Amino acid sequence: MGVLHLHLTSPPDETDNGDPQAEFALGAAEDMALSLSNVQLREQLEEASVRDALTGLYNRRFLDDTLTRELARAERQPGPLSVLMLDIDHFKPINDDHGHAFGDKVLIEVAGLLSNNVRRGDIVCRYGGEEFVIIMPGADLAAARQRGEHLRQQVATLNITLDDETPLGLTVSLGLACYPQHGEYADTLLHHADMALYGAKQGGRNRLAIAHH
Numbered sequence: 001m002g003v004l005h006l007h008l009t010s011p012p013d014e015t016d017n018g019d020p021q022a023e024f025a026l027g028a029a030e031d032m033a034l035s036l037s038n039v040q041l042r043e044q045l046e047e048a049s050v051r052d053a054l055t056g057l058y059n060r061r062f063l064d065d066t067l068t069r070e071l072a073r074a075e076r077q078p079g080p081l082s083v084l085m086l087d088i089d090h091f092k093p094i095n096d097d098h099g100h101a102f103g104d105k106v107l108i109e110v111a112g113l114l115s116n117n118v119r120r121g122d123i124v125c126r127y128g129g130e131e132f133v134i135i136m137p138g139a140d141l142a143a144a145r146q147r148g149e150h151l152r153q154q155v156a157t158l159n160i161t162l163d164d165e166t167p168l169g170l171t172v173s174l175g176l177a178c179y180p181q182h183g184e185y186a187d188t189l190l191h192h193a194d195m196a197l198y199g200a201k202q203g204g205r206n207r208l209a210i211a212h213h
């Protein structure tokens with residue numbers, strides 16, 4: 001988070017001239033600057049409280065609130081909504097073999113790729129250690145599946161290399177659940193997406209699986 005700097009003082013020769021009007025104007029300007037700064041500070045704190053510190057993606061708390069809100073909107077409109085859960089394959093050996101800092105770098109790369117390859121309005125969150133969730137308001141099963149497949153392929157072509165320049169060969173598995181067919185509530189949809197993700201892992205990884213009805 002950026003540090004807030006307040007520049008409220010002026011050189012004495014510009015303002016300290018004994019002119020009451022000038023002093024009043026300066027006081028008013030200072031008050032305005034202070035209250036503006038408070039607003040900005042509050043905004044920065046609020047923003048930080050919904051972000052994951054490592055990747056800058058939205059965090060799980062934000063995901064839960066947003067998914068509930070977006071589902072209510074989908075019901076009102078009405079329209080579809082999809083939830084993609086994505087997990088990096090064999091991430092533990094990456095950490096174990098190449099170090100935690102390298103693992104962090106991989107997480108940041110994947111987070112950046114996801115952010116850059118979703119539609120505006122889609123919400124990308126870091127759900128857990130090496131697990132991400134994307135909320136796609138308005139996306140039906142076909143659209144979300146296509147987007148998920150695209151993301152899977154993009155990750156497989158990510159150019160992350162080890163010290164000796166050999167490619168890491170990163171892959172991800174994905175689980176997809178859609179409103180309304182797989183559930184109407186946030187926890188149900190997340191559960192179904194998680195089950196589908198488990199199926200994708202069991203099926204051999206580097207694949208997308210769709211929730212069962």
Ligand SMILES: Nc1nc2c(ncn2[C@@H]2O[C@H](COP(=O)(O)OP(=O)(O)OP(=O)(O)O)[C@@H](O)[C@H]2O)c(=O)[nH]1
Nearest residue numbers: 087088089090091092093095100103104129130201
């Ligand atoms: N570098 C780094 N590693 C993390 C972070 N959070 C969780 N991890 C690691 O992520 C790994 C997750 O490992 P597992 O849950 O066994 O999953 P996996 O090895 O990816 O295996 P599959 O998901 O079955 O393909 C663990 O080693 C955690 O320590 C983090 O913020 N940074």
